[in-house]
Amino acid sequence: MSDTSRDSLNERLARLPHEVAPGANLWPAIRARIELEERRPRPVVLAACLAAAAACLASIFTWAVLRRVQAPDGLPAVAGVATFQEPGDAKYIKARESLQLTFRERLMLLEPGTRAQIEASLAVIRHAHEDIRQALLADPSSPVLEDLWQSTLHDEIDLYDRVVEATQPAVRT
DSSP, X not given: OOHHHHHHHHHHHHHSOSOOOOOSOOHHHHHHHHHHHHHSOOHHHHHHHHHXXXXXXXXXXXXXXXXXXXXXXXXXXXXXXXXXXXXOOHHHHHHHHXXXXXXXXXXXXXXXXXXXXXXXXXXXXXXXXXXXXXXXXXXXXXXXXXXXXXXXXHHXXXXXXXXXXXXXOOOOO
């Protein structure tokens, strides 16, 4: 850039006013428009509010009816006694112990970083399983919690299976 262009810019800046007075006060016109909009009834908003309230009431009624149907009077007393312990079948216990033993042996074959990730995943599954069991003790008639509890049992077994399969020695033919 040349100095003449810089001087002309400085001169232009010097000619600008140092203060600019605001235009007319616009607030009274804004306030009048707001008050006009507030006074108008809004049938669409009113209808939407009524529809939302009706939907909420219908949902509450449906929930109450379904809850009553799913949990007859005798069920909470029987379900409240449930302990939600691990399956006690002897065949299941023996198969699980065998799978856990193989899992532990094969886990040692993996890299330390991979092993740590698998053990962390197993800890998360077991923690979730226990949390869901505690929630079931508080709400024994919940089919959702029962399904989640069963799912964590399956997740643990699936993890064992995946590690055992991934570390299976190659079969030579």
